[in-house]
Amino acid sequence: MTGPRLRHTLAQLPAYAAGRPPRGESDLPPYKLSSNENPHEPLPGVLAAITAAASATNRYPDPMSTDLVAALAKRHDVPSSHIALGTGSVGLLQQVVQITAGPGDEVLFAWRSFEAYPIMTIIAGATAVQVPLRADESHDLDAMADAITDRTRLIFVCTPNNPTGAIVRQDDLDRFLDRVPDDVLVVVDEAYVEFVRDDAAVRGIDTYRDRPNVAVLRTFSKAYGLAGIRVGFAIAHPPVALALRQTQVPFGVSTIAQAAAIASLDAEAALLERVAHLVSERDRVEAAMFDQGWRLPASQANFVWLRLGDRIDEFVEACEEVNLSVRRYGDDGVRVTIGEVTANDRFLGVVGAYAPATHR
Numbered sequence: 001m002t003g004p005r006l007r008h009t010l011a012q013l014p015a016y017a018a019g020r021p022p023r024g025e026s027d028l029p030p031y032k033l034s035s036n037e038n039p040h041e042p043l044p045g046v047l048a049a050i051t052a053a054a055s056a057t058n059r060y061p062d063p064m065s066t067d068l069v070a071a072l073a074k075r076h077d078v079p080s081s082h083i084a085l086g087t088g089s090v091g092l093l094q095q096v097v098q099i100t101a102g103p104g105d106e107v108l109f110a111w112r113s114f115e116a117y118p119i120m121t122i123i124a125g126a127t128a129v130q131v132p133l134r135a136d137e138s139h140d141l142d143a144m145a146d147a148i149t150d151r152t153r154l155i156f157v158c159t160p161n162n163p164t165g166a167i168v169r170q171d172d173l174d175r176f177l178d179r180v181p182d183d184v185l186v187v188v189d190e191a192y193v194e195f196v197r198d199d200a201a202v203r204g205i206d207t208y209r210d211r212p213n214v215a216v217l218r219t220f221s222k223a224y225g226l227a228g229i230r231v232g233f234a235i236a237h238p239p240v241a242l243a244l245r246q247t248q249v250p251f252g253v254s255t256i257a258q259a260a261a262i263a264s265l266d267a268e269a270a271l272l273e274r275v276a277h278l279v280s281e282r283d284r285v286e287a288a289m290f291d292q293g294w295r296l297p298a299s300q301a302n303f304v305w306l307r308l309g310d311r312i313d314e315f316v317e318a319c320e321e322v323n324l325s326v327r328r329y330g331d332d333g334v335r336v337t338i339g340e341v342t343a344n345d346r347f348l349g350v351v352g353a354y355a356p357a358t359h360r
């Protein structure tokens, strides 16, 4: 028996290894530092909006998410026609590939970067072109520009980059965009932009304004703490934004998600205070690791990235022994999310023993 004939391209898919919860082998309270989630539960006002929206669950949601689109347009000072919503920005990532690339087309991005990029590219039957990061973990935009061919249809630029935390600088992006043909869509994935404190970093929404081939992706999952509810948005010029709305799963963004996102925009000041606290925790962790002998490129996101060479197994095991789950990327490295103060302290207690010997 051979079963139904499925598309050949699916055989190339890497397994998406989502962050695992801690295994719970020790008596210590477990912490999940493997998915870049926000450690804070929703604010009371956001939770109230979610609860109120739940009572309308017998109805389909507003398919145009009219109120949320209007709120986002106001918040970011862009026309409503420039906004498209998705089931998380991962939903939009799939849509941007769908609207630009199919078999024979190339999708270009740095590597390592977000693992959804190759997955969405392969699902569409397009070809992934991966350009290695530079030694400082940042995008090699010159090499990426050199890698553009007449088959390139889409380019992802992830800043800060997941999993390395490095930003793309605005001046570097501007020079890169000057080399990209007008008919190639460049998607600036700013999933962690609220955690950025470096003034030289890309400002995606400023960049898109005078460049019709640039789109920006944002999400409510990370800084706003709504990962479980699946809502993200794109800001793009009308032909691109329209195509994204056309390819959205109908009714994908639920009434609950729309209400939670609107309530989060209303409570933005309080949410950004929490982000500021996470940023100060990130800076504290990085400073403590520096004292331990680590010399890491600065992360501008809510995680740190460790290249551990042949000690990677041992490190992951040591974290699991104290009930911390971290995210391993094959033999390349480990990404550790900045979480609760206690979790960060526990991580610091483990990671010191793995500081590169040359610096100690």
Ligand SMILES: *Cc1c(COP(=O)(O)O)cnc(C)c1O
Residues within 6 Å of the ligand: 036, 087, 088, 089, 090, 091, 114, 158, 162, 189, 191, 218, 219, 220, 221, 222, 227, 230, 231, 232
């Ligand atoms: C987490 C993440 C996203 C999106 O997450 P959603 O929950 O789907 O909004 C997008 N891009 C990057 C780089 C991410 O790390």
